[in-house]
Amino acid sequence: MLPGGVTYAERFNGISGSAIRAIFKVLNRPGIISFAGGNPSGDALPDEVCAELARDALLADGKRILQYGATEGYPPFTESLTAYLQKGYRFPVEKQNVLPISGSTQGVDLLCKAFTNPGDTALVESPTFLGNMQTLRVYQQKLVAVESDEQGVKLDQLENAVKQHHPKLFYVIPTFQNPTGRTLAAERREPIAKMAEEYGFLVVEDDPYRDLRYSGSPLPPIKEYDRSEHVVYMGSFSKIISPGLRVGFMIANEDIIAKCAIAKQGTDLHTANLSQAIVDLYLRRNLLAPHIAQVLPSYRDKLNAMLSELETFPKGTRYTRPEGGLFIFVTMPEGFDAGAVFQEAVDRGVAYVAGTSFYPEGGHLNTLRLNFSNSTLAQIHEGMGLLRELFASKLQ
């Protein structure tokens, strides 16, 4: 119970955070096979390397790392990060276009803080990442869902929504989307950048899965077509080095970055220097590309194992066939309720996330999100077997 006279903020009406918290609780149950989180595989977390990097960084530059840092970033890291981005992207990136952040959630938080007012409209894919939907909701954004198909968001629907709602921003995960694993088609990317220029809204391009590609060819980010600087691009080292370090980055127009830096001053002052220093050495010592190359084959095997298990699921089961990322999205026949079956699945020893949480408008009870990266092949076969049997029993 709250102390007498103390009340919640209006922006917290309807904010429960429960979907995320339920996931964490399930993950903590020993022995459970969890397809629920969005976690990298433990095997892919370079603990011994990071132990040496942390020690090296602190012995070489410890006084600066342990001291207060600049909001704009730990200087060696902003340098190596800018060089890394200049090499990795074909759009221009200078130091003043980059801000280290703790991840895309902080990016959305800072953008909302600096650029949105309560009651503004934010367009989102349907379905989309539930965590950032919560952040948008806390800033009292009116969420308008834009329908997607196998090629990502539908452009005609997007343009209709833009005309009707005059959004402040469009939040989009173009590559190996969370929760669907889908990738926005190449030919839909440039029109989105042009639409943002024409109608004057921000495209918030959240691209953390980009480097986890198991087949097919990389596509240019929307930001590459961004001649008017309406696209804010966010990347992260969470999926390719470590999420626990909390290091990502935002690339945007200089004045957007400057305002987000002021917002960050009043939020956490700066990202932990040691986390930045570890990623800095990871980049400087050219460890990232080999690490990703080492991780990809086992993620590919896990994706394929889960896809082949899905082939044997009950008639009428549909699912996405991602070329990368961490997730497969499953649509069971109408009448199936993934939320209602969830507890029974957990009781049998396997967890997932009901898809309804990812839809801004709710509904879609027959959908669920499966993560394959954080289980072994054996767990995937066993867990999918349990789900197949359970789901089949519900469809009789």
Added chain:
Amino acid sequence: MLPGGVTYAERFNGISGSAIRAIFKVLNRPGIISFAGGNPSGDALPDEVCAELARDALLADGKRILQYGATEGYPPFTESLTAYLQKGYRFPVEKQNVLPISGSTQGVDLLCKAFTNPGDTALVESPTFLGNMQTLRVYQQKLVAVESDEQGVKLDQLENAVKQHHPKLFYVIPTFQNPTGRTLAAERREPIAKMAEEYGFLVVEDDPYRDLRYSGSPLPPIKEYDRSEHVVYMGSFSKIISPGLRVGFMIANEDIIAKCAIAKQGTDLHTANLSQAIVDLYLRRNLLAPHIAQVLPSYRDKLNAMLSELETFPKGTRYTRPEGGLFIFVTMPEGFDAGAVFQEAVDRGVAYVAGTSFYPEGGHLNTLRLNFSNSTLAQIHEGMGLLRELFASKLQ
């Protein structure tokens, strides 16, 4: 220039962040004697120890540290932190009353997010910490200054302000306050807790300097008198281990903590695990008390050196005589303008912060804040000599 059609949020009207940024720029100029920041001394930053702790933590529990963590904290740290707090404070602390945060700025951000609406009133000491004033302003809090004297905030003024403005919260730094170095008198502490209970507002007690006491006896936090759970207590390891790690904590009513945790989910998901793990080992290996004991004598010497330099400042110069912390607050004779003289001071090689930035209502142009912890004794003598000469020349 912002991209076409993109506008700032209303909450950013008048937010420039410039005072803080000016400080950082000055600090980065080589050779300057800076009394401007709030930085611990480089000597006090345990870089070699942290290098070993970081390595040990990652080798022992690296897979968990590098993985996504719980918003509620890295489990070994929440355990050792709770034990540390139970030992250090005489008010009850259980796990559900504690939230690891990146510092008091994040604490204020989360509290504002979860508990305040635009247009609410926040009472603050006058003067007070400029960074958290900015955070309160971004949440469109109406800041009402409550006058202070040598004993801290004046209770009659506080009660008048409470009756008149019905505040949501009162932000107070009770011990070795920033910017004044003053400590709230023992007999003023219990009445504040009782006032919060009677009138139903939150006391946000920001207490990061508590352990940096060079003379006198410790006083009980306001939280110790808090029978109705209206006091939110915030502490930090920034001043006693390292600010660059970004690890602090909030202690509060269970439902306040739960709501702040939901707010934190949508802000940075969780504090960097490695930072938490380093502080965890610092506590478990009983390194903190000896480290503080080792740091105190040199901070005491620096405070005394600066105070003795101030004795020789021009007639009419007044200044606080703190028993601890990092700051001395100086009031020059009327007519002196610390902001106007600032650039000339920097040109002569010494920096401070003009006091006006710390007053919610502005004014007080003849005041300035001096930090002594981040300079050597020689720098203190030299820098204070430069200031004395410069200030005297302005008063003729």
